[in-house]
Amino acid sequence: MAVDTVREEKAIRRLTERLLETYRDTHPAEHVQTAIEEARARFAGHSVREFVPVLVERVARRALEPDSAQVVAAAAIDVLAPRPAPSEPRALPLPNRRNALLLGGAAALVAVVVVSLAVRQPDSPPPATAAAPGLxxxxxxxxxxxxxxxxxxxxxxxxxxxxxxxxxxxxxxxxxxxxxxxxxxxxxxxxxxxxxxxxxxxxxxxxxxxxxSSPMAIATFQPIIDLLTPAGVVKPGAVPAVDMARYLRLVRADTEWAQLPDNTTYPVRKNILVSTTDPRTSNSAAMYLSIASFVANDNAIVQGTPAEQAVLPTLAKLFVGQGYTETTTDGPFQEYLTSGMGACPLALIYEAQFVEATAKGQIAPGMVLAYPSPTVLSxxxxxxxxxxxxxxxxxxxxxxxxxxxxxxxxxxxxxxxxxxxxTRGIPLAPELVDVVETPTYDTLEHLLDGVTESYN
Missing domain, CATH: 3.40.190.10 (Periplasmic binding protein-like II)
Incomplete structure (x- = not known):
């Protein structure tokens, strides 16, 4: 199964679990599953798959909550919905022309879908239960x-x-x-x-x-560490460090894994990007943005509109190219744990998550924890x-x-x-020295707003 298919299947499974929990008091489980299956069937055969889980969720929720129509989701569905064949032959019916039209449609889809993400509503809290006597x-x-x-x-x-x-x-x-x-x-x-x-x-x-508190860290694999070390991105050691300045250079240049010299370990034709959560909903992605903005601003905390505007193009590249992203760090970390290096070579997590997974016996040989340099304390x-x-x-x-x-x-x-x-026995940094502060509340909000706009 292709990596993209694996990612989509995992996202659909998480979506199913989430909607079953959300609608457990209002819909039988089979109704929820049917809504998801029918929504997914609408996108069968489309080559652009990154945003299909997002659209499936929108369609399924609209079916389960018919009174809360979502115009944006409907617009996105129209972009992907099959069209009847034209009555006359197209001008220039060449393969390149067709590919260009497909890419243009995909770009339009991305613009519409991201607007819908910005208005995503959280699940309702579960009903309260009574406390035990005396508590x-x-x-x-x-x-x-x-x-x-x-x-x-x-x-x-x-x-x-x-x-x-x-x-x-x-x-x-x-x-x-x-x-x-x-x-x-x-x-x-x-x-x-x-x-x-x-x-x-x-x-x-x-x-x-x-x-x-918990510092931000990067869950990865030893072959990836070995691959990025000659490129100067990773400083090896008992606890590896990811040089964020060198990493950002690769991101700015849209460097693909396959373009790294002598890469026979992971020769994949996709950009080198750390998998994160959605910065519009999740703190871990906002913390990642804090690190990257500091480095992109010549190792200084971003202050003021000129500095914000100067770093935004770099920050946008870190997120927009990922496609579908989860709302909490449990998403990318579970993908790292279960799908392996092929699907998730680098995942941004909290250090505490790696400790927790180690205690549960979920960390297999070859799984490695690295720290961004610099990092931030969440x-x-x-x-x-x-x-x-x-x-x-x-x-x-x-x-x-x-x-x-x-x-x-x-x-x-x-x-x-x-x-x-x-945490004895777990390869962690005992003391963190290369730690920076987050920007002020207002600056961080401005940066997050700028990244949100860049999706469009």
Whole structure:
């Protein structure tokens, strides 16, 4: 099966799981699956596949929610819908002419689809369940990379000793800050300070807690490390480092893997790009943008409109060429874990995800964790929306048992010795030196808006 087909099949499987969960209370499972199958059938035979999962989701949701018509999705479907044969022969019916028409249609499709992505609505939160007798139920919306921590029975037990039970719902950090209805929750726990700041501004909240952080990292494979080392992109070592300046040079030049000298390891005709999430919804992609903007701005934090405009062409290349991207880091990381080097040679993740996967036995020989140089610390910041949410912030920050468990899940709590002990045997950078700060909240928003516009 071709790599593109594998990616599409995986995206459709994730889409099916997501819609089954979303509509479990309103539609039988077979109705949801039928809607997806019928939507996908509309795009059978089309050669441009990168955005098919996005369009399938739009069509399926429209079928399952007929009252919420989506004009943009309908326009996108019209672009791909089969047309009747023309009554007269075309002028210049040559193969090159046909290819040019197909490419033009694909470009139009990309423009329409990306507009629809910008108005994507998050799934509704699950219905609340009652807490056990004697426990106060506290509901939170959190970045997906923290779900395993909150689902750990040891964490559940530790919280129960303080009289609380947490129910969490996962979402992309920028979704949490921009489009999730926070009225249903007691706390919001995005994966970065800028996302938390946006929530605080919108709700006039001054309190926040930053119980732990996780640096951005790149999950890759030893053959890819060996391939990129002679190109100067990777600095080998016990913990490899990806030279972001050299990497950006390859991106600006639209360098393909097959163009690397003496490449017999991965001679693929596609651009060298790190797989990320969607920057419009996900914090990890915004953190990646922070790193790249610093490097593209001659190793200085971007400030002011001239600097923003100067780096945007480079930043756009990092994302637009990827095609379909997920809303949370669980998407590209699961593709890395299950599909291997062919589909995902480089995946941007949180360091904590690699630690978590190692503990579960999911890291196979040849899988390697590298760090962008420079990198950024994603500061997981909890914003209490109610008093019960404030209690969770104080517990995660101050309770020694919960801090120990956070370290065991790969989060850095500020105690280097505790982190080293909890992650012993995993090849991680014990201390991070080459770390930069993110741009200001407003600058980061401007850059993200600029990247969003570049999709069009």
């Amino acid at each position: 106060t139920l506290v509901r939170g919306v959190v970045g997906s990379e923290k779900m395993a921590f909150f689902q750990d029975q040891r964490v559940i037990d530790a919280l129960a000793t303080h009289g609380v039970r947490i129910e969490v719902h996962a979402a992309g950090s920028r979704q949490i800050a921009t489009s999730i209805d926070l009225g249903a929750y007691d706390f919001a726990f995005p994966s970065s300070a800028p996302a938390a700041e946006r929530i605080q501004r919108a709700r006039n909240i001054t309190t926040k807690y930053t119980p732990f 500061k997981h910041t909890l914003v209490p929306l109610r008093e019960s949410g404030d209690t969770i912030g104080r517990l995660l920050t101050g309770d020694p048992v919960l801090r120990e468990l956070a370290a065991a899940h790969g989060f850095r709590t500020g105690d280097a010795a505790r982190f080293a002990a909890a």
